[in-house]
Amino acid sequence: MKHVAPSTIRRLSLYLHFLEACALEGQETVSSRALAEAGGATPAQVRKDLSFFGSFGRRGVGYPVPELAAHLREILGLGRTFRVVLVGAGRLGAALAHFEGFGDRGFRIAAVYDTDASKVGARLDGLVVRGAERLGADLQAAPADIGVIGVPAASAQGVADALVGAGVKAILNFAPVRLLVPEGISVKHVNLALELDALAFALRDGSGR
Amino acid sequence: MKHVAPSTIRRLSLYLHFLEACALEGQETVSSRALAEAGGATPAQVRKDLSFFGSFGRRGVGYPVPELAAHLREILGLGRTFRVVLVGAGRLGAALAHFEGFGDRGFRIAAVYDTDASKVGARLDGLVVRGAERLGADLQAAPADIGVIGVPAASAQGVADALVGAGVKAILNFAPVRLLVPEGISVKHVNLALELDALAFALRDGSGR
DNA sequence: TATTGTGAAGTGGTTCACAGCT
DNA sequence: AGCTGTGAACCACTTCACAATA
CATH class of the missing domain: 1.10.10.10 (Winged helix-like DNA-binding domain superfamily/Winged helix DNA-binding domain)
Structure with a gap:
Protein backbone atom coordinates (compact mmCIF):
# COMPACT_ATOMS: atom_id res chain seq x y z
CA MET A 1 0.00 0.00 0.00
CA LEU A 76 -8.40 2.24 9.18
CA GLY A 77 -7.78 -1.21 10.61
CA LEU A 78 -10.75 -0.99 12.97
CA GLY A 79 -11.96 -4.50 12.17
CA ARG A 80 -10.82 -5.85 15.50
CA THR A 81 -10.65 -4.91 19.16
CA PHE A 82 -7.56 -3.35 20.67
CA ARG A 83 -6.23 -4.05 24.11
CA VAL A 84 -5.35 -0.75 25.78
CA VAL A 85 -3.41 -0.26 28.98
CA LEU A 86 -3.66 3.01 30.81
CA VAL A 87 -0.76 4.22 32.93
CA GLY A 88 -1.62 6.92 35.44
CA ALA A 89 -4.67 6.73 37.69
CA GLY A 90 -4.84 10.40 38.61
CA ARG A 91 -7.56 12.80 37.56
CA LEU A 92 -6.63 12.50 33.90
CA GLY A 93 -6.52 8.73 34.13
CA ALA A 94 -9.95 8.73 35.74
CA ALA A 95 -11.36 10.90 32.95
CA LEU A 96 -9.82 8.62 30.33
CA ALA A 97 -11.00 5.43 32.01
CA HIS A 98 -14.59 6.65 31.82
CA PHE A 99 -14.39 8.03 28.29
CA GLU A 100 -17.07 6.21 26.29
CA GLY A 101 -15.21 6.71 23.02
CA PHE A 102 -12.84 3.94 24.07
CA GLY A 103 -15.12 0.96 24.46
CA ASP A 104 -17.57 2.15 21.83
CA ARG A 105 -15.13 1.69 19.01
CA GLY A 106 -13.31 -1.49 19.92
CA PHE A 107 -10.66 -0.02 22.17
CA ARG A 108 -10.93 -2.02 25.37
CA ILE A 109 -9.07 -0.89 28.47
CA ALA A 110 -7.47 -4.05 29.79
CA ALA A 111 -5.79 -2.60 32.86
CA VAL A 112 -4.86 0.58 34.69
CA TYR A 113 -1.50 1.10 36.38
CA ASP A 114 -0.02 3.64 38.77
CA THR A 115 3.24 3.95 40.71
CA ASP A 116 1.55 5.71 43.60
CA ALA A 117 0.88 3.06 46.26
CA SER A 118 -2.02 5.09 47.62
CA LYS A 119 -3.83 4.70 44.28
CA VAL A 120 -3.08 1.01 43.76
CA GLY A 121 -6.11 -1.09 44.62
CA ALA A 122 -8.59 1.72 43.95
CA ARG A 123 -11.39 1.11 41.46
CA LEU A 124 -11.60 3.03 38.21
CA ASP A 125 -14.59 2.34 35.99
CA GLY A 126 -14.76 -1.27 37.14
CA LEU A 127 -11.02 -1.86 36.97
CA VAL A 128 -8.71 -2.22 39.94
CA VAL A 129 -5.60 -0.02 39.69
CA ARG A 130 -2.48 -2.17 39.64
CA GLY A 131 1.08 -1.37 40.70
CA ALA A 132 3.18 -0.17 37.76
CA GLU A 133 5.89 -2.73 38.54
CA ARG A 134 3.53 -5.45 37.35
CA LEU A 135 3.21 -4.00 33.88
CA GLY A 136 6.00 -6.02 32.32
CA ALA A 137 4.85 -9.37 33.68
CA ASP A 138 1.18 -8.66 32.93
CA LEU A 139 1.83 -7.78 29.30
CA GLN A 140 4.09 -10.80 28.86
CA ALA A 141 1.12 -12.93 29.84
CA ALA A 142 -1.37 -10.93 27.78
CA PRO A 143 0.12 -8.41 25.32
CA ALA A 144 -1.51 -5.03 24.73
CA ASP A 145 -1.73 -3.06 21.51
CA ILE A 146 -1.88 0.49 22.79
CA GLY A 147 -0.48 2.22 25.85
CA VAL A 148 -1.98 5.46 27.10
CA ILE A 149 0.30 7.69 29.17
CA GLY A 150 -1.50 9.88 31.68
CA VAL A 151 1.32 10.57 34.14
CA PRO A 152 3.26 13.79 34.89
CA ALA A 153 5.85 14.94 32.38
CA ALA A 154 8.76 13.88 34.55
CA SER A 155 7.84 10.18 34.54
CA ALA A 156 6.43 9.94 31.00
CA GLN A 157 9.63 8.81 29.27
CA GLY A 158 10.15 6.06 31.83
CA VAL A 159 6.61 4.82 31.30
CA ALA A 160 7.12 4.92 27.53
CA ASP A 161 10.27 2.82 27.88
CA ALA A 162 8.42 0.32 30.04
CA LEU A 163 5.56 0.11 27.54
CA VAL A 164 7.90 -0.40 24.60
CA GLY A 165 9.81 -2.99 26.58
CA ALA A 166 6.53 -4.78 27.23
CA GLY A 167 5.83 -5.02 23.51
CA VAL A 168 3.37 -2.15 23.06
CA LYS A 169 3.53 -0.84 19.49
CA ALA A 170 1.41 2.30 19.79
CA ILE A 171 1.35 5.02 22.44
CA LEU A 172 -1.04 7.84 23.13
CA ASN A 173 0.77 10.40 25.26
CA PHE A 174 -0.92 13.13 27.29
CA ALA A 175 2.24 14.32 29.05
CA PRO A 176 3.71 17.53 27.63
CA VAL A 177 7.05 16.04 26.59
CA ARG A 178 8.40 14.61 23.36
CA LEU A 179 8.93 10.88 23.82
CA LEU A 180 11.92 9.07 22.40
CA VAL A 181 10.87 5.68 21.09
CA PRO A 182 12.49 3.13 18.76
CA GLU A 183 11.72 3.03 15.06
CA GLY A 184 8.45 1.28 14.36
CA ILE A 185 6.61 2.44 17.47
CA SER A 186 3.77 4.89 16.76
CA VAL A 187 3.27 7.78 19.14
CA LYS A 188 0.47 10.31 19.17
CA HIS A 189 0.71 13.35 21.39
CA VAL A 190 -2.11 15.29 22.97
CA ASN A 191 -0.50 18.46 24.25
CA LEU A 192 -2.74 21.01 25.94
CA ALA A 193 -0.03 23.64 26.12
CA LEU A 194 0.41 23.55 22.35
CA GLU A 195 -3.29 24.08 21.71
CA LEU A 196 -3.41 26.94 24.17
CA ASP A 197 -0.43 28.62 22.52
CA ALA A 198 -2.14 28.26 19.15
CA LEU A 199 -5.25 29.94 20.55
CA ALA A 200 -3.11 32.71 22.05
CA PHE A 201 -1.63 33.26 18.61
CA ALA A 202 -5.09 33.45 17.08
CA LEU A 203 -6.08 36.03 19.68
CA ARG A 204 -3.01 38.23 19.21
CA ASP A 205 -3.32 41.96 18.52
CA GLY A 206 -6.75 43.19 19.51
CA SER A 207 -8.85 40.10 19.97
CA GLY A 208 -9.87 37.41 17.59
CA ARG A 209 -8.67 37.57 14.04
CA MET B 1 1.62 40.27 8.94
CA LEU B 76 2.80 33.88 19.78
CA GLY B 77 0.97 36.64 21.62
CA LEU B 78 1.86 35.23 25.05
CA GLY B 79 2.83 38.60 26.48
CA ARG B 80 -0.29 38.82 28.60
CA THR B 81 -2.52 36.65 30.74
CA PHE B 82 -5.66 35.07 29.37
CA ARG B 83 -8.91 34.66 31.21
CA VAL B 84 -10.17 31.12 30.68
CA VAL B 85 -13.60 29.77 31.56
CA LEU B 86 -14.10 26.06 31.84
CA VAL B 87 -17.51 24.56 31.13
CA GLY B 88 -18.02 21.05 32.45
CA ALA B 89 -17.08 20.02 35.98
CA GLY B 90 -17.04 16.28 35.42
CA ARG B 91 -13.97 14.07 35.51
CA LEU B 92 -12.48 15.79 32.46
CA GLY B 93 -13.20 19.21 33.91
CA ALA B 94 -11.52 18.17 37.16
CA ALA B 95 -8.43 17.00 35.29
CA LEU B 96 -8.30 20.24 33.31
CA ALA B 97 -8.83 22.45 36.37
CA HIS B 98 -5.77 20.91 38.01
CA PHE B 99 -3.58 20.94 34.90
CA GLU B 100 -0.50 23.01 35.80
CA GLY B 101 0.12 23.94 32.17
CA PHE B 102 -2.72 26.44 32.41
CA GLY B 103 -1.58 28.76 35.15
CA ASP B 104 2.10 28.28 34.41
CA ARG B 105 1.87 30.04 31.08
CA GLY B 106 -0.50 32.90 31.70
CA PHE B 107 -3.76 31.06 31.14
CA ARG B 108 -5.77 31.73 34.27
CA ILE B 109 -8.97 29.80 34.90
CA ALA B 110 -11.44 32.48 35.96
CA ALA B 111 -14.44 30.24 36.59
CA VAL B 112 -15.87 26.75 36.18
CA TYR B 113 -19.48 26.11 35.10
CA ASP B 114 -21.76 23.09 34.96
CA THR B 115 -25.43 22.54 34.21
CA ASP B 116 -25.68 19.67 36.67
CA ALA B 117 -27.16 21.08 39.89
CA SER B 118 -25.46 18.34 41.91
CA LYS B 119 -22.05 19.66 40.82
CA VAL B 120 -22.79 23.36 41.30
CA GLY B 121 -21.24 24.61 44.52
CA ALA B 122 -18.53 21.94 44.58
CA ARG B 123 -14.91 23.03 44.77
CA LEU B 124 -12.48 22.39 41.93
CA ASP B 125 -8.88 23.44 42.47
CA GLY B 126 -9.95 26.34 44.66
CA LEU B 127 -12.82 27.43 42.42
CA VAL B 128 -16.48 26.99 43.23
CA VAL B 129 -18.46 25.45 40.36
CA ARG B 130 -21.13 27.87 39.16
CA GLY B 131 -24.44 27.22 37.43
CA ALA B 132 -24.12 27.40 33.65
CA GLU B 133 -27.03 29.82 33.44
CA ARG B 134 -24.82 32.46 35.02
CA LEU B 135 -22.23 32.33 32.27
CA GLY B 136 -23.73 35.12 30.16
CA ALA B 137 -24.09 37.58 33.02
CA ASP B 138 -20.68 36.72 34.49
CA LEU B 139 -18.86 37.28 31.23
CA GLN B 140 -20.72 40.51 30.59
CA ALA B 141 -19.31 41.75 33.89
CA ALA B 142 -15.83 40.33 33.23
CA PRO B 143 -15.15 39.06 29.70
CA ALA B 144 -13.09 35.94 29.08
CA ASP B 145 -10.68 35.24 26.25
CA ILE B 146 -10.87 31.47 26.00
CA GLY B 147 -13.63 28.96 26.67
CA VAL B 148 -12.81 25.33 27.34
CA ILE B 149 -15.57 22.83 26.59
CA GLY B 150 -15.43 19.67 28.70
CA VAL B 151 -19.04 18.51 28.43
CA PRO B 152 -20.58 15.51 26.63
CA ALA B 153 -20.91 15.66 22.83
CA ALA B 154 -24.66 16.25 22.95
CA SER B 155 -24.41 19.55 24.82
CA ALA B 156 -21.17 20.85 23.29
CA GLN B 157 -22.73 22.94 20.51
CA GLY B 158 -25.07 24.63 22.97
CA VAL B 159 -22.15 25.51 25.21
CA ALA B 160 -20.21 26.82 22.22
CA ASP B 161 -23.16 29.05 21.26
CA ALA B 162 -23.37 30.36 24.82
CA LEU B 163 -19.63 31.08 24.90
CA VAL B 164 -19.70 32.89 21.57
CA GLY B 165 -22.75 34.82 22.70
CA ALA B 166 -20.83 35.83 25.80
CA GLY B 167 -18.02 37.30 23.71
CA VAL B 168 -15.47 34.49 23.88
CA LYS B 169 -13.22 34.58 20.81
CA ALA B 170 -11.35 31.28 21.20
CA ILE B 171 -12.58 27.83 22.14
CA LEU B 172 -10.77 24.66 23.11
CA ASN B 173 -13.17 21.76 22.58
CA PHE B 174 -12.77 18.29 24.08
CA ALA B 175 -16.15 16.96 22.95
CA PRO B 176 -16.00 14.67 19.91
CA VAL B 177 -18.14 16.86 17.63
CA ARG B 178 -17.37 19.52 15.06
CA LEU B 179 -18.55 22.86 16.37
CA LEU B 180 -20.24 25.43 14.17
CA VAL B 181 -19.05 28.90 15.10
CA PRO B 182 -19.21 32.28 13.37
CA GLU B 183 -16.36 33.62 11.27
CA GLY B 184 -13.61 35.08 13.43
CA ILE B 185 -13.93 32.64 16.32
CA SER B 186 -10.99 30.26 16.71
CA VAL B 187 -11.68 26.68 17.66
CA LYS B 188 -9.19 23.97 18.52
CA HIS B 189 -10.35 20.40 18.85
CA VAL B 190 -8.89 17.68 21.02
CA ASN B 191 -10.54 14.50 19.83
CA LEU B 192 -9.51 11.24 21.47
CA ALA B 193 -11.39 9.10 18.99
CA LEU B 194 -9.42 10.58 16.10
CA GLU B 195 -6.10 9.85 17.75
CA LEU B 196 -7.14 6.29 18.54
CA ASP B 197 -8.23 5.71 14.94
CA ALA B 198 -4.88 7.02 13.76
CA LEU B 199 -3.11 4.55 16.06
CA ALA B 200 -5.35 1.75 14.82
CA PHE B 201 -4.31 2.65 11.29
CA ALA B 202 -0.65 2.56 12.27
CA LEU B 203 -1.18 -0.89 13.79
CA ARG B 204 -3.04 -2.32 10.79
CA ASP B 205 -2.05 -5.63 9.17
CA GLY B 206 0.04 -7.64 11.58
CA SER B 207 1.08 -5.23 14.30
CA GLY B 208 3.14 -2.11 14.20
CA ARG B 209 4.62 -0.93 10.97
C1' DT C 1 35.55 26.76 11.46
C1' DA C 2 30.90 27.01 13.01
C1' DT C 3 26.44 28.47 12.25
C1' DT C 4 22.84 31.62 10.59
C1' DG C 5 19.88 33.63 6.74
C1' DT C 6 17.68 32.86 2.46
C1' DG C 7 16.70 32.33 -2.61
C1' DA C 8 15.91 28.28 -5.30
C1' DA C 9 14.52 23.67 -5.96
C1' DG C 10 11.82 19.94 -4.49
C1' DT C 11 7.92 17.47 -2.48
C1' DG C 12 3.44 16.46 -1.31
C1' DG C 13 -1.17 17.62 -0.42
C1' DT C 14 -5.22 20.30 -2.36
C1' DT C 15 -8.12 22.13 -5.85
C1' DC C 16 -9.75 22.19 -10.62
C1' DA C 17 -12.11 20.67 -14.40
C1' DC C 18 -14.06 17.48 -17.01
C1' DA C 19 -14.81 12.75 -18.68
C1' DG C 20 -17.66 8.87 -17.46
C1' DC C 21 -21.67 6.50 -15.33
C1' DT C 22 -26.46 6.20 -13.58
C1' DA D 1 -29.37 16.21 -14.93
C1' DG D 2 -26.60 14.64 -11.02
C1' DC D 3 -22.60 13.02 -8.95
C1' DT D 4 -18.34 10.25 -8.85
C1' DG D 5 -13.44 9.28 -10.43
C1' DT D 6 -9.17 11.19 -11.68
C1' DG D 7 -5.26 13.35 -14.35
C1' DA D 8 -3.42 17.90 -14.37
C1' DA D 9 -2.62 22.34 -12.42
C1' DC D 10 -1.88 24.64 -8.37
C1' DC D 11 -0.23 25.96 -4.04
C1' DA D 12 2.22 25.61 0.32
C1' DC D 13 5.41 23.75 3.14
C1' DT D 14 10.01 21.57 3.37
C1' DT D 15 14.66 20.77 2.11
C1' DC D 16 18.81 22.17 -0.23
C1' DA D 17 22.80 24.64 -0.90
C1' DC D 18 25.55 28.29 -0.34
C1' DA D 19 26.66 33.17 0.65
C1' DA D 20 27.33 35.90 4.74
C1' DT D 21 29.20 36.59 9.20
C1' DA D 22 31.23 35.78 13.96
Missing part, protein backbone atom coordinates in the same frame (compact mmCIF):
# COMPACT_ATOMS: atom_id res chain seq x y z
CA LYS A 2 1.26 3.43 -0.92
CA HIS A 3 1.90 6.11 1.64
CA VAL A 4 -1.19 7.77 3.12
CA ALA A 5 -1.09 11.33 4.42
CA PRO A 6 -1.85 11.77 8.14
CA SER A 7 -4.39 14.44 7.26
CA THR A 8 -6.19 11.92 5.07
CA ILE A 9 -6.41 9.47 7.97
CA ARG A 10 -7.90 12.13 10.19
CA ARG A 11 -10.53 12.93 7.60
CA LEU A 12 -11.36 9.26 6.98
CA SER A 13 -12.01 8.92 10.69
CA LEU A 14 -14.36 11.91 10.57
CA TYR A 15 -16.16 10.53 7.53
CA LEU A 16 -16.63 7.25 9.35
CA HIS A 17 -18.14 8.90 12.41
CA PHE A 18 -20.55 10.77 10.17
CA LEU A 19 -21.47 7.61 8.27
CA GLU A 20 -22.25 5.85 11.54
CA ALA A 21 -24.63 8.66 12.43
CA CYS A 22 -26.23 8.40 8.97
CA ALA A 23 -26.59 4.64 9.34
CA LEU A 24 -28.45 5.10 12.63
CA GLU A 25 -30.93 7.30 10.80
CA GLY A 26 -31.36 4.67 8.11
CA GLN A 27 -29.96 6.88 5.36
CA GLU A 28 -28.88 4.80 2.37
CA THR A 29 -26.54 7.05 0.43
CA VAL A 30 -24.45 10.16 1.07
CA SER A 31 -22.89 12.61 -1.34
CA SER A 32 -19.30 13.77 -1.26
CA ARG A 33 -20.72 17.17 -0.35
CA ALA A 34 -22.34 15.87 2.85
CA LEU A 35 -19.18 13.98 3.80
CA ALA A 36 -17.12 17.07 3.11
CA GLU A 37 -19.18 19.12 5.53
CA ALA A 38 -18.75 16.47 8.22
CA GLY A 39 -15.02 16.17 7.69
CA GLY A 40 -14.12 19.82 7.24
CA ALA A 41 -13.10 19.28 3.66
CA THR A 42 -14.25 19.98 0.10
CA PRO A 43 -16.27 17.52 -1.99
CA ALA A 44 -13.32 17.11 -4.34
CA GLN A 45 -11.09 16.23 -1.43
CA VAL A 46 -13.53 13.63 -0.15
CA ARG A 47 -13.58 11.97 -3.55
CA LYS A 48 -9.78 12.09 -3.77
CA ASP A 49 -9.42 10.64 -0.27
CA LEU A 50 -11.73 7.75 -1.07
CA SER A 51 -10.55 7.11 -4.64
CA PHE A 52 -7.09 6.56 -3.20
CA PHE A 53 -8.39 3.28 -1.77
CA GLY A 54 -10.94 2.28 -4.40
CA SER A 55 -14.16 3.25 -6.12
CA PHE A 56 -16.88 3.03 -3.50
CA GLY A 57 -19.54 5.31 -4.94
CA ARG A 58 -21.93 5.32 -7.85
CA ARG A 59 -21.83 8.22 -10.29
CA GLY A 60 -24.98 10.24 -10.21
CA VAL A 61 -26.02 8.69 -6.90
CA GLY A 62 -23.44 8.98 -4.13
CA TYR A 63 -21.87 6.53 -1.69
CA PRO A 64 -23.81 3.68 -0.05
CA VAL A 65 -23.70 4.37 3.69
CA PRO A 66 -23.17 0.93 5.27
CA GLU A 67 -20.78 -0.29 2.57
CA LEU A 68 -18.61 2.80 2.72
CA ALA A 69 -18.55 2.63 6.52
CA ALA A 70 -17.38 -0.97 6.33
CA HIS A 71 -14.68 -0.05 3.82
CA LEU A 72 -13.44 2.78 6.03
CA ARG A 73 -13.32 0.53 9.09
CA GLU A 74 -11.31 -1.92 7.03
CA ILE A 75 -8.96 0.79 5.72
CA LYS B 2 1.70 37.59 6.27
CA HIS B 3 0.01 34.26 6.72
CA VAL B 4 1.72 31.81 9.11
CA ALA B 5 1.29 28.06 8.69
CA PRO B 6 -0.35 26.25 11.62
CA SER B 7 2.51 23.75 11.63
CA THR B 8 4.92 26.64 12.11
CA ILE B 9 2.96 27.87 15.14
CA ARG B 10 3.10 24.42 16.69
CA ARG B 11 6.85 24.28 16.24
CA LEU B 12 7.39 27.79 17.60
CA SER B 13 5.55 26.69 20.71
CA LEU B 14 7.83 23.67 21.04
CA TYR B 15 10.92 25.79 20.52
CA LEU B 16 9.72 28.14 23.24
CA HIS B 17 9.21 25.32 25.74
CA PHE B 18 12.71 24.08 25.01
CA LEU B 19 14.18 27.56 25.36
CA GLU B 20 12.53 27.95 28.74
CA ALA B 21 14.17 24.72 29.85
CA CYS B 22 17.53 25.98 28.51
CA ALA B 23 17.06 29.28 30.33
CA LEU B 24 16.55 27.46 33.63
CA GLU B 25 19.88 25.76 33.12
CA GLY B 26 21.53 29.09 32.43
CA GLN B 27 22.44 28.20 28.87
CA GLU B 28 23.18 31.33 26.84
CA THR B 29 22.88 30.22 23.23
CA VAL B 30 21.27 27.38 21.30
CA SER B 31 21.89 26.18 17.77
CA SER B 32 19.22 25.51 15.19
CA ARG B 33 20.19 21.85 15.52
CA ALA B 34 19.29 21.73 19.22
CA LEU B 35 16.01 23.53 18.58
CA ALA B 36 15.24 21.16 15.73
CA GLU B 37 15.62 18.16 17.99
CA ALA B 38 13.26 19.70 20.53
CA GLY B 39 10.69 20.65 17.94
CA GLY B 40 10.74 17.53 15.79
CA ALA B 41 12.12 19.43 12.83
CA THR B 42 15.31 19.89 10.84
CA PRO B 43 17.85 22.65 11.49
CA ALA B 44 16.97 24.24 8.15
CA GLN B 45 13.33 24.32 9.09
CA VAL B 46 14.07 25.96 12.43
CA ARG B 47 16.00 28.70 10.65
CA LYS B 48 13.22 29.15 8.10
CA ASP B 49 10.59 29.31 10.82
CA LEU B 50 12.49 31.98 12.72
CA SER B 51 13.71 33.98 9.71
CA PHE B 52 10.07 34.43 8.76
CA PHE B 53 9.75 36.79 11.72
CA GLY B 54 13.22 38.31 11.83
CA SER B 55 16.93 37.61 12.30
CA PHE B 56 17.36 36.56 15.87
CA GLY B 57 20.60 34.60 15.73
CA ARG B 58 24.31 35.29 15.19
CA ARG B 59 26.10 33.44 12.43
CA GLY B 60 28.72 31.09 13.74
CA VAL B 61 27.27 31.28 17.25
CA GLY B 62 23.57 30.41 17.46
CA TYR B 63 20.53 32.03 19.04
CA PRO B 64 20.64 33.89 22.38
CA VAL B 65 18.31 31.92 24.69
CA PRO B 66 16.48 34.61 26.67
CA GLU B 67 16.14 37.01 23.74
CA LEU B 68 14.78 34.36 21.39
CA ALA B 69 12.35 33.18 24.06
CA ALA B 70 11.10 36.74 24.48
CA HIS B 71 10.69 37.10 20.71
CA LEU B 72 8.72 33.85 20.50
CA ARG B 73 6.44 34.86 23.35
CA GLU B 74 5.84 38.14 21.52
CA ILE B 75 5.19 36.38 18.20
